[in-house]
Amino acid sequence: MSFSLPPIVFVGGGNMASAIAGGLLRQGAPAADITVIEPLAAQAQALRERLGVAALPDAEAARAALAQAALVVWAVKPQVLAQAAEPVAPHARQALHLSVAAGIGTDSLARWLGTPRVIRAMPNTPALAGRGMTGLYARPETSEADRALACRVIDATGEHLWVSEEPLLDAVTALSGSGPAYVFYFLEAMQQAGVQMGLPAADALRLAIATFSGASALAAQSGEPPAALRERVTSKGGTTFAALSALQAAGVDAAFIAAMHAARQRAQELGREFGG
Ligand SMILES: NC(=O)C1=CN([C@@H]2O[C@H](COP(=O)(O)OP(=O)(O)OC[C@H]3O[C@@H](n4cnc5c(N)ncnc54)[C@H](O)[C@@H]3O)[C@@H](O)[C@H]2O)C=CC1
Numbered sequence: 001m002s003f004s005l006p007p008i009v010f011v012g013g014g015n016m017a018s019a020i021a022g023g024l025l026r027q028g029a030p031a032a033d034i035t036v037i038e039p040l041a042a043q044a045q046a047l048r049e050r051l052g053v054a055a056l057p058d059a060e061a062a063r064a065a066l067a068q069a070a071l072v073v074w075a076v077k078p079q080v081l082a083q084a085a086e087p088v089a090p091h092a093r094q095a096l097h098l099s100v101a102a103g104i105g106t107d108s109l110a111r112w113l114g115t116p117r118v119i120r121a122m123p124n125t126p127a128l129a130g131r132g133m134t135g136l137y138a139r140p141e142t143s144e145a146d147r148a149l150a151c152r153v154i155d156a157t158g159e160h161l162w163v164s165e166e167p168l169l170d171a172v173t174a175l176s177g178s179g180p181a182y183v184f185y186f187l188e189a190m191q192q193a194g195v196q197m198g199l200p201a202a203d204a205l206r207l208a209i210a211t212f213s214g215a216s217a218l219a220a221q222s223g224e225p226p227a228a229l230r231e232r233v234t235s236k237g238g239t240t241f242a243a244l245s246a247l248q249a250a251g252v253d254a255a256f257i258a259a260m261h262a263a264r265q266r267a268q269e270l271g272r273e274f275g276g
């Protein structure tokens with residue numbers, strides 16, 4: 001299968017870059033169209049071996065690729081983005097820029113990159129399994145073709161959802177960006193309880209994973225609100241009622257909501273601290 005793609009440069013070759021580049025390659029994009037700037041030699045070597053893409057140590061080595069790039073994907077930590085942008089930006093002003101960094105606003109990005117053609121994305125790690133969910137925000141200076149290119153790249157890792165105002169991306173970060181960690185946290189707790197009740201650890205984990213994916217599939221397929229689906233599991237005076245009463249008594253819903261507000265607040269702080 002062939003998947004035509006203009007040349008792309010990734011800045012940062014960690015989890016997120018691997019997920020997006022891996023998704024593009026799975027869809028049939030030629031490895032020759034993908035270059036990664038990754039200063040860690042071992043990480044660069046792993047990218048070459050696993051994905052077959054060019055992995056170069058810095059902007060100087062990637063000058064030719066940057067000059068030809070239609071898209072530059074920023075996949076470094078928010079803390080190092082400004083510093084990473086400095087040597088790259090002068091060589092890639094013609095490109096569309098797509099940043100996955102949490103919290104860093106497009107005003108800062110446009111300033112550092114010397115172009116307003118900037119789109120922000122908030123993906124999540126299920127992208128590594130082709131089941132990602134990504135929130136997207138485009139600056140008004142981007143064209144329809146720019147937005148279509150960003151969608152094609154992101155859709156190689158799963159689904160996308162556009163938000164109309166940039167601050168909503170911090171809410172997406174708190175919900176689906178950090179969200180896989182909440183699911184893993186619940187999986188750990190469910191496995192632990194299963195083991196306490198005598199189940200082998202592997203069986204407890206299998207039951208927990210199948211329950212999450214089955215319940216999610218049912219919620220997606222039925223289109224019913226989660227509250228209605230929950231009530232259908234909860235027989236009067238039954239086991240689920242006992243469990244949900246214990247969760248409520250422990251204030252789990254309030255704690256969970258507070259946790260998500262903390263995540264959004266941290267995204268806002270990252271923007272202030274490292275957005276410059
Ligand atoms: N991991 C996650 O669940 C998600 C992460 N993000 C965002 O994605 C971004 C990347 O996160 P990960 O891929 O998890 O991080 P990571 O640590 O796996 O990858 C970052 C890579 O950037 C490289 N790097 C450091 N300085 C550089 C420079 N100056 N130039 C080029 N590369 C440089 C590092 O060596 C590292 O390999 C972050 O900004 C994060 O906020 C967004 C959504 C979800």
Ligand SMILES: O=C(O)[C@@H]1CCC=N1
Nearest residue numbers: 102124173177178179
């Ligand atoms: O924890 C973080 O900061 C990143 C952003 C969303 C998921 N991981």
